[in-house]
Amino acid sequence: MSDKPEVTQSVMTETEGRPVRIQVREWTVEVSAGPDKGKKITTQDSLVRVGSDSASDLVLTDPTVSRRHLEIERTAKGLLLRDLGSRNGTYLDGRQVIQVVLQSGDKVQLGKTKLSIKPDTRTTEVEVPSGADAFGSLVGASERMRILFSDLRRIAREDMNLLIEGETGTGKELAARAVHQHSARRHGPFKVVDCNLITEEKAERELFGSMRAADDEEKGVRGVFEAAQGGTLFLDEVGELPLALQPKLLRVLETREVPTLNGGAVPVNVRVIASTHRNLEEDVRQGRFRADLYFRLAVARVRLPPLRTRRDDIPVLAHSLLQALKANFELTSQTLALFEGYDWPGNVRELRNVLERGALMQETGNTSWLDFMAQPQQKPDASAAPHTSVGALVVGMNYHEAKDRVLADFERFYFAEVMKEVGFDMKAAEQRTGLSMQSLYRLLKKNGLRLKDLKNAEGLEK
Ligand SMILES: Nc1ncnc2c1ncn2[C@@H]1O[C@H](COP(=O)(O)OP(=O)(O)OP(=O)(O)O)[C@@H](O)[C@H]1O
Helix, strand or coil, X not given: CCCCCCXXXXXXXXXXXXXEEEEEEEEEEEEEECCCCCCEEEECCCEEEEECCCCCCEECCCCCCCCCCEEEEEECCEEEEEECCCCCCEEECCEEECEEECCCCCEEEECCEEEEEEEEEEEEEEEEECCCCEECCEECCCHXXXXXXXXXXXXXXXXXXXXXXXXXXXXXXXXXXXXXXXCCCCCCCEEEEEHHHXXXXXXXXXXXXXXXXXXHHHHCCCCHHHHCCCCEEEEECHHHCCHHHHHHHHHHHHHCEEECCCCCEEECCCEEEEEECCCHHHXXXXXXXXXXXXXXHCCEEEEECCHHHCHHHHHHHHHHHHHHCCCCCCCCHHHHHHHHHCCCCCHHHHHHHHHHHHHHHHHCCCCCHHHHHHCCCCCCHHHCCCHHXXXXXXXXXXXXXXXXXXXXXXXXXXXXXXXHHCCCCHHHHHHHHCCCHHHHHHHHHHCCCCHHHHHHHCCCCC
């Protein structure tokens, strides 16, 4: 669980423009009955997700509990419990509940498990710079994000390894880039490795660098650790790294060198930033992730909060994303209210995608935000023919902006169609597109096209 503080009360202690001291509180969710009795989580974060899925904050082994069963959010109105469409439901005093503000002493029942929630376990004070509502390309005006920006700024200076946790689309990669840009390494390279793609065969060559043959060296083949020399290496979705490879990564991190095949070693000077959407601590407990590697990676640790827990960021994010999209329309207060009432399962990426679609459709006078937001994750927009409205949109732009825009539309359309055409088989897509697997994944991700969502849209996945 994150060490991010949740703001519960603001106390101005200094004049405007100077740091503000705010009080943060810890709270605890504990299993009081059931197979996981005694298990608990104490956190300063505002959201606790409970379920059998290993990405939950409180992971339960009770087989009557759904993978994503419920979540409890600390809001200004109190502790808000939401059932996440669980199979066996969530009960309070024998009554099934979908969404409810918890009262003190409430016992929550899910399957054979009972939870007790203890607010205010401990209070501490933290300092937040006032007015800092962006860090690199990350935007956010909420106090939670401002605290996060100040943590990231400090971590950037300190050159330690960093683990960034957060749901999909919360900005983990943007945060990693921003840390790099604010560090002493900013003039060095920023290299990304998608750990979903690292197989045991590829690892030696691509990840651990110089385990290379002499002739590779002549051909100039360098592993990514060497390519990131003097800079930052971003290990995206590090929780997906096969167990067999974890000791090798650990060794490189410990020795700060990559071995060569001839028995030598090349020193590497690289800061590692890793990201995960999983609950890695739980993976460590379950033996899926090595504890020693976890502690090497998580010297500093931050969690990017889901958008639904910082709805006050939505207006500023929406305006800034629209600006970046060069979209030429105003968001009405009704639209913003609609946005603020929606849960954004795909987080900021989903908001950006919705705005992008809105920008295109508005040109044809068809904007209906509700349609876009109904199931945006299930309907990746890429297949929406871009040429119908893009012409009208780009004539107002300069050449470079227009080109970027048309290219982005083309990419989304092209990749969504190709993936459907090849039956979502990445190997076949690699051949069809002539791109490397790594580039293919990155372009899919860049365009907000997740394989799972595309399959969902085709009804291929539950
Ligand atoms: N705080 C933010 N400010 C501005 N844009 C943001 C922010 N967070 C996310 N975004 C937008 O969402 C997109 C996705 O962000 P990013 O790729 O960093 O998310 P992620 O957490 O790494 O996602 P995933 O886990 O799916 O890889 C970005 O390209 C950007 O447009």
